[in-house]
Amino acid sequence: MAKVTRDDVARLAGTSTAVVSYVINNGPRPVAPATRERVLAAIKELGYRPDRVAQAMASRRTDLIGMIVPDARQPFFAEMAHAVEQAASERGKMVLVGNSDYVEEREVHYLRAFLGMRVSGLILVSHGLNDLAAAEIEAWDARVVLLHERPEAIDDVAVVIDDIGGAQLATRHLLEHGHPYVACVGGTAETPSVGDPVSDHVEGWRRAMHEAGLSTEGRLFEAPYNRYDAYKIGLELLAGPQRPPAIFCSTDDQAFGILRAARELRIEVPGELAVAGFDDVKEAGLTDPPLTTVASDRSAMARSAVDLVLDDSLRVAGSRRERLKVFPSRLVVRQSCGCP
Structure with missing residues (x-):
């Protein structure tokens, strides 16, 4: 035929x-x-x-959106990728997801692969856009939206939440329970200082502590973003002589590790230790006790990111305010903080 x-x-x-x-x-x-x-x-x-291939050759675009996440194993990034996929489907697009594992070379590898496939645009969920990736994006003149990361450069387009404000909410709430201070489990020494959400979470914790007239000296503990390393650090921290009365974790995944360490050491949460996280992943409502955390509207953020990356005026110069969409954060109170 x-x-x-x-x-x-x-x-x-x-x-x-x-x-x-x-x-x-x-x-x-x-x-x-x-x-x-x-x-x-x-x-x-x-x-x-x-013939979609012929269409792509003619228009230099496909029905694909490339998305790069730093760690697809972490619940937050998995849930964000799912939200972007749903938002893209509503616009008749499909999403290709690459996992960089926090390795710059892998991020650049995926960038080149996706751009070579003539994707309609790129959504990057990263912790600090490295120089190699930035140069690759500029060379291809690609449509790029940063998701979950504040841009360092004015020309960057980003969709973020109020990370600093959200961390302040969680820390203040723990202090309102009467704890003499709140410790913080943040990122590692390699965490970028500009635009990275975890750095902003630590900054929000600092501000809330200083507002209360409390010192942060010796109360910030470094940990990778995952539960496994946070669990190991939690065992050392909670078994030590200076066990904190309350801990704010910069991610829910870290909080899961702290809760596991407390359970193993038979430290009652929230009776002997209050814990709060950040992200409100689905698992946060299923821990024992359920985790108090900071939430954002991921579906709305995903729709905004997809709309922006498909916007033909994306490369048109504009003000920082017009190119930075900030969604509010809100506190989700559960039992790990001491609330009934």
Whole structure:
């Protein structure tokens, strides 16, 4: 059976191949409703399937969005990727996800691969955009949106939440329970100081402590972002002579590790130790006790990121405020902090 072509659709619909292309590609020129209906009916009757590869070669774009996350094993990044996938599907796009494992070379590898596939745009969920990645993006003149990270450069486009404000909310709440101070489990020494969410969480903790007239000296403990390393650090911290009365963790995954360490050491939470996290991943409501944490509207953030990365005016210079979308954070109170 001969392959159905765009010419066949045009003949059956009584129009030109150019008009058929406008209907299939939703532009660039408008098509009268009646003509559009004839073209769609002809496509259905003939069983025509557009050649997406040829379309990509012609338009230099595909129906794909590239997304790079630092660690797909962590619940927050997995849930964010799922939210982006849903938002992209609503726009008729598919998402390719790459996992960099916090390795710059892998991030650049995925950037090159996705850009070579002519993706419509890139959504980067990273902890500090490295120089190699930034140079690659500039060389390809790519549409890029940073998600979950504040931009260091004015030209960057980003969708973030109020990380500093959210950390302040959690720390203040723990202090309101009467604890003499709140310790913080933050990132590692390699954590970027500009734009990284975990750095902002630590800054929010510092501000809340200083507002209360409390020192942060010796009360910040470094840990990678995952529960496994936080668990090991928690065992040392909670078994030591200076066990803190309350801990704010810069991620929920770290908080899960602290809760596990406390349970293993038979330290009652929240009776002997109060714990709060940040991210409100689904698992946070299933821990024992359920975790008090800071939440954001991930679905709204994902929709905003997808809308921005598909925006043809993305590269048009604008003010920082116009190119930075900040979503509010809110405290989700559960039992790990001492609330009933």
